[in-house]
């Protein structure tokens with residue numbers, strides 16, 4: 437803030453929007469990569485196998501966790517945004533719905549992470 | 561007439577002075593010192609600052625715990641630095657002149673009590689964002705009013721004017737009651753991150769005022785306004801961040817009004 441203007445201090449709504457954008461862009465880039473690597477199978481199956489092989493390391497395993505986290509958040513918050521626009525009650529209680537999104541997100545991640553990381557670090 | 565008024569004023573003055581001493585005597589209104597950190601901007605170059613360059617300046621002010629940011633700004637302007645520039649008219653939350661960003665949130669200076677703003681730390685005051693700054697806390701409101709005019713904020717009934725008043729049931733009135741309260745302060749529009757990055761967006765205030773007529777049973781131009789808001793820069797740009805609802809000094813459910821307009825467009829029903 438020293439030079440420019442201050443950061444706007446808004447409530448949950450704006451930060452949910454920022455998170456929605458960020459996860460949206462992240463998922464978009466994943467899809468881009470995913471479409472490219474899947475398309476590779478038509479070009480050269482060997483190259484495809486090689487690329488998919490690259491994914492099988494702990495680092496990519498963590499990236500995958502992040503990806504799933506982003507997708508789940510984006511999906512849940514997407515439902516919140518839709519309900520805010522179509523349902524008066526949801527509009528008045530968007531704050532509470534934001535908390536519901538995070539709680540459901542934690543539950544989903546708690547189900548997914550142990551299994552996934554078990555795969556990544558424990559081998560098949 | 562004139563003398564009577566002055567007399568009246570002076571007796572009133574005496575009365576308030578009396579009241580003030582009384583209160584001071586019982587020690588009910590506490591005074592304390594606050595630091596106001598104000599974002600300044602002078603369109604003319606001075607010795608220290610280039611023309612139009614923003615900078616922060618701190619002022620120390622003694623205030624009563626009953627006073628508002630506007631009172632502190634007055635104290636600064638009248639006693640410390642006459643060049644400090646801001647808009648205000650009614651000083652009571654009616655005219656919508658003095659929306660500014662106070663401690664990072666859009667508020668009316670005349671409705672923001674200093675004691676509620678963590679006065680132990682410096683309070684930051686900036687012009688509202690997204691409209692061109694003219695000087696200090698004054699922004700050019702013209703783009704804001706241009707959007708407002710575009711949605712045709714006046715009653716457009718069809719047919720001949722009736723001989724008597726246009727009747728409306730309480731239920732019909734209730735549909736747009738909330739949006740009649742707007743004072744066009746621009747706190748909502750300039751709290752919107754979509755508007756900050758795209759000044760073409762109509763913004764919450766224009767949509768609120770369109771809502772006021774779209775859902776008015778006496779008006780017959782709802783679809784003309786809805787057509788305007790169906791534009792690329794219209795209602796679909798809203799990302800429901802709720803900054804506007806939080807900023808509105810009249811407590812209007814701004815985001816809800818915008819959603820109602822979206823729904824009218826989506827369902828083709830008003």
Ligand code: SF4
Nearest residue numbers: 742743745746748808
């Ligand atoms: S809707 Fe509220 S914040 Fe927006 S211009 Fe009207 S009074 Fe100001």
Ligand code: FES
Nearest residue numbers: 651653655656670
């Ligand atoms: S001065 Fe009129 S609303 Fe604040």
